[in-house]
Amino acid sequence: MQTAAQFQSQTSGSGLRLLEVDSVHGPIMGVNAAWRKLLLQVEMVAPHLQIAAIEGEQGAGKQTLARYLHEHSLTARLPFQRRDAREWLLNEADPSQLSGFIYLDRVDLLAAPGQNLLLAVLKSMQDRLTGRALVVASSHVPLRQMASQGLLIPDLAFRLTAVRFAVPPLRQRKEDIAMLAQTLLERICARYQQRPVVLGPGALARLLQHQWPGNVHELASVLEAALLEAENGMIRSEDLLLPTYLEARTEPQQQRTAPIENLQLDAMIHRHVQYVLDLNHGNKLRTARQLGISRSTLYRILGNEAILTH
Numbered sequence: 001m002q003t004a005a006q007f008q009s010q011t012s013g014s015g016l017r018l019l020e021v022d023s024v025h026g027p028i029m030g031v032n033a034a035w036r037k038l039l040l041q042v043e044m045v046a047p048h049l050q051i052a053a054i055e056g057e058q059g060a061g062k063q064t065l066a067r068y069l070h071e072h073s074l075t076a077r078l079p080f081q082r083r084d085a086r087e088w089l090l091n092e093a094d095p096s097q098l099s100g101f102i103y104l105d106r107v108d109l110l111a112a113p114g115q116n117l118l119l120a121v122l123k124s125m126q127d128r129l130t131g132r133a134l135v136v137a138s139s140h141v142p143l144r145q146m147a148s149q150g151l152l153i154p155d156l157a158f159r160l161t162a163v164r165f166a167v168p169p170l171r172q173r174k175e176d177i178a179m180l181a182q183t184l185l186e187r188i189c190a191r192y193q194q195r196p197v198v199l200g201p202g203a204l205a206r207l208l209q210h211q212w213p214g215n216v217h218e219l220a221s222v223l224e225a226a227l228l229e230a231e232n233g234m235i236r237s238e239d240l241l242l243p244t245y246l247e248a249r250t251e252p253q254q255q256r257t258a259p260i261e262n263l264q265l266d267a268m269i270h271r272h273v274q275y276v277l278d279l280n281h282g283n284k285l286r287t288a289r290q291l292g293i294s295r296s297t298l299y300r301i302l303g304n305e306a307i308l309t310h
Contacts (some may be wrong), residue, residue, distance in 0.1 A: 011182055030176035034168045039068065045163055046072035051122055053137045053160045056167030062138050063103065065167055070101040074133045085110055085137070089117045098125065098133035104123075107160065108139040109148060112153075119156040126159075138142075142166075170212040170219065175220070176272045177207055184220050185235075197230050202237035210242050214233030227280040241279055273301050 018079070030036070044054075046069050054069075056204045064081065070080045079102035083092065085104040089195075098121075111116060125133065137143070137160045147157035181199060190195055193265040212218055222240055277287045288298040 015196045030173060030179060032168070032173040032176045035173055035176065038065065038167070040259060042069050042110050042165065043072050047074055049073060049134055050125060051135050051137075051159060052163040052165065053139060053143055054165045054167060055139050057139055057213075059214055059215035060167045060169050061072045061216055062167050064216075065165060066101075066103045066136050066138070069136065070103075073101065073134050075101040075132070078132070082180050085118070086114055087207065089114050089121070098135070102133060102135045104135065106139070107137040108143065108152075109143045110152075111259050113158050113306075115153045119153055119159070120184060122156070122159050135178070155180075163187045170215040174208055178204055179221060180216060181207060181223060184216075185227070188220070188224050192227070195233060197227055197233050197235055200234040203235050203240060206237050206240050206242060214272075217290060217292075221276055224286070226291075228281065270301055273298065273307060277302070305306075 017074055034222055042065065049069075052069070053067055056062050067080060070076060080101045082105065085107045086109065087111075088102070088104060104118075107118070108293045108309045122135070125135065127194065139146075143152055143161050143164075146152035170180075181204070185199075207219070207222075214221070217253075223235070225241055226235045226239040230236070236270045259288065273287070275293065276291055277284065280286045280290070285296060288295045291298070
C-alpha cells in the first residue's frame with residue numbers, strides 16, 4: 001500500500017483534488033465529487049462569512065471541515081475555539097468580546113432559552129459588522145428541518161443557515177475509503193510508534209462493504225483495534241471487527257424487532273458506546289477519546305460497574 005505522500009506525487013496534475021491531512025483532526029480532502037464541491041464552496045465563501053452552519057452525521061467530518069473553513073477565513077490568524085453551544089452561551093457569549101473562529105458543537109441540542117440567547121448574540125454580531133469573529137454552528141440534524149418541526153426558532157435557523165455546509169456521510173464517499181484508511185493507519189502507527197502496517201488481501205473489500213454508521217470516527221476506531229491484532233505488518237480481513245455488527249443490520253426484520261423500551265435514546269446510546277468499547281477491547285480511555293466524551297461521561301453511560309472495572 002502506498003503512503004499518502006506517494007499517492008499525492010503520483011496523482012498530481014491529474015485534475016483530482018488530493019487527500020491532504022490535518023495532522024491533528026483528520027483527512028481534509030478526497031476524490032469524492034460531493035466532498036470536492038463542498039471544499040470549493042468553503043474556499044469561495046470563507047473570506048466573507050460571519051455566521052455559518054455545518055450539518056452532518058456524527059463522525060462525518062464536521063470539525064475537519066470547520067478547520068478548513070477557519071484556514072480560509074479572515075479569522076485564520078486568530079484562535080480556533082471549539083465550544084459546547086450550551087456552555088458557551090452560559091459563560092462566554094458576550095458579543096462585544098467575541099474574537100476568532102468559534103465552532104459551536106451541537107446547536108441542535110439547545111433548549112428554547114438557549115436558542116433565544118444565541119439569536120440575540122447573532123443579531124448583535126451582525127449589527128456590529130466586524131470581521132474579528134466567525135461563528136459556525138454544528139448540528140447533527142438539519143436546522144431548517146428542526147424549525148419546520150417547531151423544534152428551533154425559525155429566525156435562528158434562517159440566520160444560522162444563510163450559509164450552510166452539509167457534510168456527506170462516509171457511506172456516500174466510498175471512493176475515499178481506501179485513501180482515508182491508508183492515511184489513518186499511517187497516523188495511528190505513528191502515534192503508537194510502530195512500523196507501517198498495510199491492509200492485506202480482502203481487508204479493503206470488507207471496509208467497502210460496511211455502511212459506516214459512525215462515519216470516519218468509526219473507521220478510525222476499527223483500524224486502531226485491528227492494528228492491535230495485525231501480524232507481520234499486515235491487517236487481515238479477519239482483524240476487522242465488523243461481522244457481528246453487519247449481521248445485526250442484515251438479519252430478517254422479524255428477528256431483530258426489539259421491545260419498545262430498547263428503542264429509547266438512552267438504550268441506543270448505551271449500545272453504541274458498548275460497541276465502540278468492544279472495538280477497543282475494553283480500553284475506556286481510548287473509547288472516550290474516540291467518542292469525544294470525558295471518561296466520567298463514559299462511566300455514567302455504561303453504569304457504575306464501569307468505574308469498578310476500569
